[in-house]
Amino acid sequence: MESRDLGSIGIPIRKRDQVEKQKRTISSYIVQFRELGLLFFILLLAAVVQLRNPSFLTWENINDMMTNTAILSVLAVGMMLVIITRGIDLSIGATLALSGMVSAMVVSYYPGIHPLLALLLGTGIGFVCGVGLGFLVARMGILPIIATLGMMNVFRGFTYLISDGKWVSAHQMPAQFKQLGTGTLFGINHLIWIAIFIYLIAYYFMSHTRTGRQIYAVGSNPEAARISGIRPDRILWLVYAIMGGLSGMAGVLWVSKFASAQGDTASGYELSVIAACVVGGVSIAGGVGKLSGVLLGAILLGIINNALPLINVSAFWQMGIQGSIILAAVLMNAIVKRGVDRNHLMRRKV
Template sequence: MSEKSSKNKISLERIQQIREFSLIGFIIVLSIFVQFRNSNFLTMSNIDDLLTNTAILSILAVGMMMVIITRGIDLSIGATLALSGMVTSMTVSNYPSLHPLVALLIGIFIGLISGAIIGLLVAKFNILPIIATLGMMNVFRGITFLISGGKWVSAYQMSDSFKAISTGSILGINNLILIAIIIYLVFYYFINYTRTGRKIYAVGSSPESAKISGINVDRITWLVYSIMGGLAGLSGVLWVSKFASAQSNTASGYEMNVIAACVIGGVSIAGGEGKVTGLISGVLLYGILENALPMINVSPFWQNAIQGAVILIAVLVSALIKRRIGSSNKIRRED
């Protein structure tokens, strides 16, 4: 590694560390402020609700982070979630004795197929990610409507064992939270300590350089969209299990929440930058905002505006930190 690339790597790590500490500090200050306004905020029951409600968001954010790192975007995850949730819930409705693990595998498989199709369009046919995913979003929504006939699958049509996937707990910890923790541990190791994980960052940093160095950019691109699809499929099963309802418009627009959580967590839309540890902070802050604002009686009309402002501030702070460190490095080189 050259001295210049080594300095750039150190600078990037400094940016990420400063941003993560700033985000954690903001979360602490915000939590204290909300607690003063509503003493129920930091109770164990509310914290459990907060973590449970953000678990699905956090699972999807892991996949979206890898997609964005490779300079992509996936606007179809809400539709993929709805499709996998509908197919799985209809299967459970017809076969009540179906094992919950099989239901999860069905959802993941549907998501993998959906993600693999999108990855093929982006990697092999060079269709822009935003176009490919926007088109497939409508395709998946249409398929969901066709197979369901526009009807819902309601709670009474689902077995208790299926609904227990999300409502059950192990050692007092909700299953959703446990699944999210497992996903984060697996992908933390995958992204940081495997060769494929390093290739994902290399592709996002510079696709041309990655190709020159022998990395199969098309394969990596296909892989990240397939993983995103698999996680969306898993989330679809968890979603319909949690809410005991499957609809053709389930999670409509939810992809924007996921992208917002990634941006707040320090994932750069320009690609090549993002960490699982930072993502956790971003998801947690987004979850706190959704949980806390209603608790302190903020008008629903203002809640979206406040969330949007936080996203813009996160991006602005990141840009300012980059500029400051870039200026410092320039001065050192001149000296």
């Protein structure tokens, strides 16, 4: 009976089982080692660029590249939490601009204020913005893309309103404030140390706390999470508040690094943050995402932004290459998700 054919297909049952088992193995392998493939691609890209331009892997360029990627990687942590819960936040660029503008204006009026107080101020402003977004999404039931799109314009409008459309330039900022984003510790920029600190906290939070596991549960199946005693509305409120706080902190670091606060600061930057998450394997469908993948996704985008100008690639081609990589990552995520769903369906049948 085991060698009986399956109708007109003519595939023996035993052979079919072997093929399906092989498919499950390949899908499981891709899921488990996707980050290794991304790391291999990053190393291969770095090697190719180094062959074209020997200055790429110098310590100065690597340090600059890591510094320029630090803010992106910090924001990607918060965006990962939001996307895992099946949400999206399109307002982070506007939140960044608002907190950065307020902090820059405060330090320009009170030059003696400690930079850490300015950092806390900006983080607090972003946190309040995130709490407001969380209320709209979790309590009012507004779709995340609609709520964040609307609040993006509100926050951007507030930025222009409080600044009266003017800039805060470098000469208006005290030197100690600018040192926050440009200073170094043991030869490494402060932004890199801050990013490392954020990732360590996020790793502990996501891997070793009950709330971290609940975030994945809400993203995987909100109804099942609610039945098991989890409050999805509280989790949603929390992740948007965290995203807002990180955006606020990034705003202070941004204006400190570039020594300039403008109304259109970080306009469209949210797309780069989302791209880093998607490239890193965070599923838009929710419930799936790793910090290691997000970090590698941010590093890959940072390498692309740094490497393409070094090898004299046209700015128009740079945008096309970035888009192609993002599209390839989305397709890979779709293939992996389809394989995982197929495996789950087969196990249920068995």
